Amino acid sequence: MLIMENKKNITLITGATGGLGRAFCTQAIKLNHNLLICGTKEQALLSLKNELLKLNDKVEIFTYAFNLSDKPQIDNLINFINDNNLNVQMLINNAGFITEGSIKNSSKQTLMNAIQVNCEGTIYLSKSILDNRDINQKLNIITISSLASCYPLPYMAIYAATKVLIKNFMLALRYEYKNENVKVLVVQPGAIATSDDMKNAIKAQGLKGKMSCVKPEIIAKKSIKKSLKGKTNYVPGFFNKLTKFVSSLTPLSLQIKVAGKMWKKSQNKRNII
Numbered sequence: 180m181l182i183m184e185n186k187k188n189i190t191l192i193t194g195a196t197g198g199l200g201r202a203f204c205t206q207a208i209k210l211n212h213n214l215l216i217c218g219t220k221e222q223a224l225l226s227l228k229n230e231l232l233k234l235n236d237k238v239e240i241f242t243y244a245f246n247l248s249d250k251p252q253i254d255n256l257i258n259f260i261n262d263n264n265l266n267v268q269m270l271i272n273n274a275g276f277i278t279e280g281s282i283k284n285s286s287k288q289t290l291m292n293a294i295q296v297n298c299e300g301t302i303y304l305s306k307s308i309l310d311n312r313d314i315n316q317k318l319n320i321i322t323i324s325s326l327a328s329c330y331p332l333p334y335m336a337i338y339a340a341t342k343v344l345i346k347n348f349m350l351a352l353r354y355e356y357k358n359e360n361v362k363v364l365v366v367q368p369g370a371i372a373t374s375d376d377m378k379n380a381i382k383a384q385g386l387k388g389k390m391s392c393v394k395p396e397i398i399a400k401k402s403i404k405k406s407l408k409g410k411t412n413y414v415p416g417f418f419n420k421l422t423k424f425v426s427s428l429t430p431l432s433l434q435i436k437v438a439g440k441m442w443k444k445s446q447n448k449r450n451i452i
Contacts, residue, residue, distance in 0.1 A: 198373025
């Protein structure tokens with residue numbers, strides 16, 4: 180653990196150029212947070228930086244392109260943080276790998292990619308930030324899990340499984356670091372209309388998809404607010420809270436049956452096998 184003075188406080192956001200990532204960036208600069216925005220494409224990050232500075236030119240924004248599934252690249256990110264004398268006051272683990280379809284028709288590489296990004300990369304980055312941090316400064320960690328982490332999800336099995344792992348890891352991490360200036364919030368959103376694919380998926384689910392959908396701006400704003408208040412868990416939207424509660428009272432076999440039928444029907448409408 181490092182103890183250093185006169186460092187510039189920043190909020191580090193992974194998956195910054197996606198729909199939810201952009202919303203987090205916007206909400207953070209409204210609070211005058213300096214940013215370190217991360218993604219896989221440098222040009223997209225630079226374009227986002229310019230957009231954000233038009234909203235608030237009083238903050239400082241750093242960009243860093245890396246692949247969350249590549250551990251040496253994460254190590255290089257930590258070197259970049261140290262070389263620029265930065266202190267991560269808030270880490271927003273937003274980057275994720277979404278894959279749909281049956282396990283039978285999924286490649287082994289696709290399944291492993293989901294694990295590498297959603298689990299290995301997120302854990303490796305979080306532990307790296309924790310080990311590198313100024314122990315005298317507060318650190319808030321926001322991690323995007325999913326409502327899918329509440330039950331097994333046939334036809335979206337690997338995605339749901341990775342979100343269970345990262346949810347439970349972060350909740351355990353919160354407990355272990357509770358007396359060390361570290362607060363952890365796990366966010367479990369339902370549907371988010373952040374891309375054409377997701378919009379089509381929401382539409383294919385009909386009324387349930389529509390009721391589950393929460394705007395990324397709302398999720399980002401409330402997530403940061405709840406994190407700063409030291410909250411543990413956030414499920415955006417009343418319908419999603421109700422879904423989580425009902426699933427907790429439902430036998431596992433019924434959860435799997437209902438979820439499997441729902442997702443198979445949705446994917447059939449979109450020609451996903």
